[in-house]
Amino acid sequence: MTTLDLAMAVTVGGLFATGFFLLLDRALMRVLLGVLLLGHAANLLLLLSGGAPGRAPLVPGHGRLADPLPQAMALTAIVITFGVTTLLLALVHRAWQLDGHDEVRDDLEDRRIGTVHDREDAAPPAGPGEAAGRTGQGGGGRAP
Amino acid sequence: MxxxxxxxxxxxxxxxxxxxxxxxxxxxxxxxxxxxxxxxxxxxxxxxxxxxxxxxxxxxxxxxxxxxxxxxxxxxxxxxxxxxxxxxxxxxxxxxxxxxxxxxxxxxxxxxxxxxxxxxxxDLIALYVFWELTSVISFLLIAGDGREAERRRAAQQALLTTVAGGLPMLFGLVLLAAESGTPSLSGLVADPPHTGPALVALLLVLLGAFTKSAQGPFAAWLPAAMVAPAPVSAYLHAAAMVKGGVYLVARLAPGFAGFGPWRPLVVSAGLLTFVLGAWQALRQTDLKLLLAHGTVSELGLLLALFGTGTRTTGLAGEEMTLAHAAFKSSLFLTVGALEHATGTRDARRLSGLGRRLPWLCATAVVSTASMAGLPPLIGYLGKEAAYDGYAHAPFSWRGWALAALTLGSLLTAAYSARFLWGAFARKPGLADSSPARPGADALGPIWLLTAVSLVFGIGYPLTGGLAGPYADAPGLVADAHPPYRTALWHGLSGPLLLSAAAVVLGIALHLARRPLAGAAGRLPVPPEGRRGYELSVRGVQAAAVWLTRHTQVGSLPAYLTVLLLTVVLVPGGSLLVHRPPLPHVVPWHSPVELPLALLVLACCAALVVIRHRLTAVLFAGAAGYAVGALFLVQGAPDLALTQFLVETLTVVIVVLVLRRLPAGFTPERPHGTFVALRACVAVLAGACVACLAVSATAVRQSLALSRTVLERAGETGSHNAVTALLLDFRALDTLGEISVLLGTAIAAGALLAHRSRRPPGAGAGEAGVFRAAEWDVPRERWLPEADLLPGAERSLLLEPVVRLLFPAVLLLSCHLLFAGHYRPGGGFAGGLVAGQACFLRYLAGRRAGAVLPAGVTPRVLAGGGLALAAAVALAPLAFGAPPLAATELHLRLPPLGTVSFATNLFFDIGVYLLVAGVCLTLLCALDRAEGAGGAAARLQDREPAG
Known part of the structure; x- marks a missing residue:
């Protein structure tokens, strides 16, 4: 039977909750901090699922050695998180350079797709099929 | 084949x-x-x-x-x-x-x-591939070069209809293969699975066959496809493609005709289409459309015949298939030739062509007679067999089938007569058409196809022999005793009388079209499939827009909330339902954990409330260090080392970038209700993941893997199991990871170094806000690059310290690199330390490239590291070993004695170079972003690094 460390489980939960909370923010900088915390949380979770702590996995070792597999995975994850963080940071910087802020605003183009019919009613020509049909009947319409 | x-x-x-x-x-x-x-x-x-x-x-x-x-x-x-x-x-x-x-x-x-x-x-999958390829090529042929809207529309309709049936069919075929245990078509029919899933699969396959062969509600695409040139219609829409569905039904009937609702379904759908299609054909004035509706009708008959699954109907189906291909292709080509010769195919505008084109007329008469079922043509053989087959069919409702067959044949005879009349008759009040003469290569195939109708009709033993193997194969129900024999004359029998009555009444119906026109006008118009198709296409589009409007709101937090709630509901819900065993819970393994955990949680709490950027970054850094300490407590010194190094670098980089951004977050304050909602979602998801951690700890099973790693780490030449994992057991993973790292660094570097044309936003804290004291300017030349800085930016404290520390830190990084095989360390840690040395030097001298020799850019360094790692990974191939294999080398170096090392050390050196190069790439980008107007950057641009 494996044992669980309550303190660590609570820490992981707290890190994840804070990370998610920051991830849901509209400031890209706070999203970045959220990603950072989520990285820590995921690494701790990996380590935690490896079982009870032990001595550093150096062979030949004495006593109970810690599981090296989650450690190697977490090490990879740490370095990748570093890469992701710098990329997000560059995005924050660029957003500020272009817009003077780093707020993640709503994507209006995304929302406009849903209202395609409303705009169609308001102003013809309409969807691609219909429009192509009209030009085709007029003669000489090229294929889309 | x-x-x-x-x-x-x-x-x-x-x-x-x-x-x-x-x-x-x-x-x-x-x-x-x-x-x-x-x-x-x-x-x-x-x-x-x-x-x-x-x-x-x-x-x-x-x-x-x-x-x-x-x-x-x-x-x-x-x-x-x-x-x-x-x-x-x-x-x-x-x-x-x-x-x-x-x-x-x-x-x-x-x-x-x-x-x-x-x-x-x-093979079922090969069958499906060919099946869909016919749809695709048919689309291309109908659409032509895509200049005409009508052809594009028809092509789209044909494709959508047949593919909409094809996809369920694929599902059905896969299901059938799974049920029968063999992907072979012949194996499936020889040993058909009669199970519940097989029934569902069969219905799906039938859906595919019905769409392909234009049955019932899916018939509309075939008449619409008549915008294609005549040879295309003659081939695809008479002989080949539309026969696909018929072929599939014929293929499966020996195994499945008696299973479930197959027979009533296929026979009733087929015969209904037979009658309705013929009725539609009778109403056409466009000769090609007449033939198209006739094709739909004939396909219905073929499906019904094959679907019945008795010996005689199977025979009839085969003969009718051959007959239909011969007469319908010949007639389509005839219409094409007429259109070519006169410029129209409208029955109301053609007149007197029978005398002008006597040979074409003669062949058309033969083909039409075959279509109507007149002796001695092959169409007659098929019709006779069909009547006989339904007269002896082994089910109670054969009377209805026989009646439908007779009615359909009557209408077929009528539209056959109508076709001949429309194409060749002289019509009162209409001037004779003056056609151009078709050439021999246009007429030759028509003659040959007509000859087939004649030869296979008169030579009926040949026809019967050819159709025999399928009909006599096991699986089809033997119905009549003695077995039905294909012949022109069976004596004066019921089928012959029905057949004769149908033909005579059909011709009479055509002759009496004028008197009956009024009555026909009052009859209900058969349903048009085209409207149904358009409605369903529009319905799908409307549903898609509706769904988009209600799900795609364009807000990132909203999307993330949905994702997180899914995490809570699905894995969290299954945790609640399954209730995995709980592990043995202890409050803590080591008391040191407690203050560290509290520190992490306190930093988290602070991050939630802090609205100041730099402060938040510092708290995040503190949380990172505390997590690193927790790693150490857990027995992961490698992890802790990397965590400390990465955390330091992250904080330095973030602070360097953030110096120029406004102090507070934008937007200043989020909306209150949203904060509460976010908090709820976040806490729920966090709790869910914590529970997941608890259960994952309890159910962990494959400990053997880790034990193997520990036992065999020595074979890799590394006594540190983590290094062994990174460089040997999971080296491919590491290779992928450093590639990703390089990619992100290049992207981040490009973004950071990009100079905006706009002036940077207000509120940037430029360097120089802090006024430096004069006494702080060093007199000696501690760092070559620092001499170029303006005096106010130099520091007496920093420069000598950096001068002393820089080589020492580089040495430490090399030590970590080589010691990684025995102690905590390795390429990652070494590279990060080297990167930090460069950052330290940058802080004092403000020139990123100063540490590199001339000609070497950070990207060369990083790319060289990746190339080295990749080369080391591939090198074993040259020696016949699998890639990434490592061997231990022993070198005798006289003053040192024997030096042993594994070849994966070079892999680690590649990692080291790459990580250091990544750090320098970021540093240079920061440098350029920083010095958009600064003196240091200008100097560096002018002067090569060195």
Whole structure:
């Protein structure tokens, strides 16, 4: 039977909750901090699922050695998180350079797709099929 | 068979290019592969008639049991004659019709090849592939060059309808293969699974067959596709493609005709389409549309005949298939020739052509008579067998089937007469049309196809013999005693009387069209499928827009909330439902954890409330260090080391970037209710993950893996199991990871160094805000690059310290690199330390490239590291070992003694160089972003690094 460390489980939960909370923010900088915390949380979770702590996995070792597999995975994850963080940071910087802020605003183009019919009613020509049909009947319409 | 198929496709690829030089020759060349297929099939006739079935298989993906198998039995033989024979004739006809048109020739030939593959395929997946290819090529042929809207629309309708049936069919075929345990078509029919899933699968397959063969509500695409040129219609929409569904039903009927609702479903749908299609055909004035509706009707009859699954109906189905291909292709080509000669195919505008084109008229009369079921033509043989088959059918509702068959035949005779009248009769009040004479290569195929109707009708023993192997195969129900024999004369029997009555009444119906016109006008108009198609397409579009409008709000937090709630509901819900065993819970393993955990949680709490950027970054850094300490407590010194190094670097980089951004977050304050919602979602998701952690700890099983790693770490030349994992057990992973790291660094560097044309936003805290004291300027030259800085930016404290520390830190990084095999460390840690040394030097001297020798840029360093790692990974291949394999080397170096190291040390050096290079890449980008106007950057740009 494996044992669980309550303190660590609570820490992981707290890190994840804070990370998610920051991830849901509209400031890209706070999203970045959220990603950072989520990285820590995921690494701790990996380590935690490896079982009870032990001595550093150096062979030949004495006593109970810690599981090296989650450690190697977490090490990879740490370095990748570093890469992701710098990329997000560059995005924050660029957003500020272009817009003077780093707020993640709503994507209006995304929302406009849903209202395609409303705009169609308001102003013809309409969807691609219909429009192509009209030009085709007029003669000489090229294929889309 | 695969060779013939390949020949089709190869020539099809060549033909379009050839057609530019040889407009006619290309078409004749294109006719060769189908002719070869016919010749080959003719050579196989004796074998197949004896009951043999040659089979060839090409293994495609053996481990997945994907085999392309082809098999030629009686049914396939008949279909090969049909698709390849008609294909060759249509291609010869096309030489005169198209005048060039290499695209059409190539596509028609490819279609012939695909159809050949379809009717010989003995593998369910191969069958499906060919099935869909016919849809695609049909789309291309109907659409033409895409200039006409009507043709595009028709092509789209044909494609959407047939593919909409094809996809469920694929599901059905896979299900059938799973149920029967074999992907082989012949195996499936020989040992059909009669289970519940097989029933569902069968219904799905029938859906595919019905759409392909234009049955019932799916019929609309076929008349619409008549905008295609006549040879295309003659081939695809009379002889080949639409026969796909018929073929599939014929293929499966021996195994499944008596299973579930198959027989009532297929027979009633088929016969209903037979009657309604003929009724539609009777109302047309466009001769081609008349033939198209006639085709829909005949396909219904064929499906019904094959679907009945008795010996006699099977025989009738085969004969009718052959008959239909012959007469309908010939008639389509006739209409094409008429249109070519007169410019119209409207029955109301053609007049007196019977005298002007007597030969064309004569062949059309023969083909039409075959269509109406007149002796001594092949259509008559098929109709007789059909009447006989339903008269002796082994089910109670055969009377209804017989009545529907008679009614449909009556209408068929009527529209046959109407076709002849419309095409060739002299009409009162209409001047005679003056046609141009069609050429020999246009007429030849029509004559040949007509001759088929005649020869196979008079030579009925040949027809019966050819149809025999399928009908006599086990599976079809033997109905009549003695078995039905194909013949022109069976004596004065019920079927003969019904047949005669149908033909006579049908012709009478045509002759009496004027008096009956009023009554016909009051009859309900048969339903048009086109409207249904348009409504369903519009419905799908409206549903898609509705769904988009209600799900796609464009807000990132909203999307993330949905994702997180899904995490809470699905994995969290399953945790609640399954209740995995709880591990043995202890409050803590080591008391040191407690303050560290509290520190992490306190930092988290602070991050939630802090609205100041730099402060938040510092708290995040503190949380990172505390997590690193927790790693150490858990027995992961490698992890802790990397965490500390990465955390330091992150904080330094973030602070360097953030110096220029406004102090507070934007937006300043989020909306209150949203904060509460976010908090709820976040806490729920966090709790969910914590529970997951608890249960994951409890159910962990494969500890053996880790034990193996520990036991065999020594073999990799590394005593540190983590390094062994990174460099050996999971080296491919590491290689991928450093590639990703390099990618992100390049992207981040490009973004950071990009200079905006706009002036940077207000509120940036530029360097120089802090006024430096004069006494702080060093007099000695501690760092070469720092001499170039303005005095106010220099620091007496920093420069000597950096001067002393820089080599020492670099040395430490090398130590970590080499010691990683025995102690905590390794390429990652070493590279990060080297990167930090560069950052330290940058802080004092403000020149990123100063540490690199001339000509070496950070990207060269990082890319060189990746190249080295990749080379080390691939090198074992040269020695016949698998990639990434490591060996231990022993070198004798006199002053040091013997030095042993593993080759994966070089891999680690690659990692080291890459990580250091990544750090320098970021540093240089920061430098350029920083010094958009600063003196240091200008100096660095002017002067090569050194």
């Amino acid at each position: 695969p060779a013939l198929l390949a020949a089709h496709l190869l020539v099809a690829a060549l033909v379009p290019g050839l057609a530019r030089r040889l407009p006619r020759g290309a078409w004749y060349l294109a006719a060769l592969p189908p002719l070869a297929a016919v010749a080959w099939a003719a050579a196989q006739v004796p074998l197949v008639l004896r009951g043999g079935a040659p089979r060839e298989a090409v293994t495609w993906a053996g481990t997945l049991h994907l085999v392309f198998a082809a098999r030629l039995d009686g049914l396939s033989l008949l279909m090969v004659f049909l698709v390849s024979g008609v294909g060759a004739l249509v291609l010869i006809h096309g030489a005169g019709y198209f005048h060039g048109g290499g695209r059409e020739a190539g596509l028609l030939l490819a279609f012939a090849g695909v159809m050949f593959g379809l009717v010989t395929a003995d």
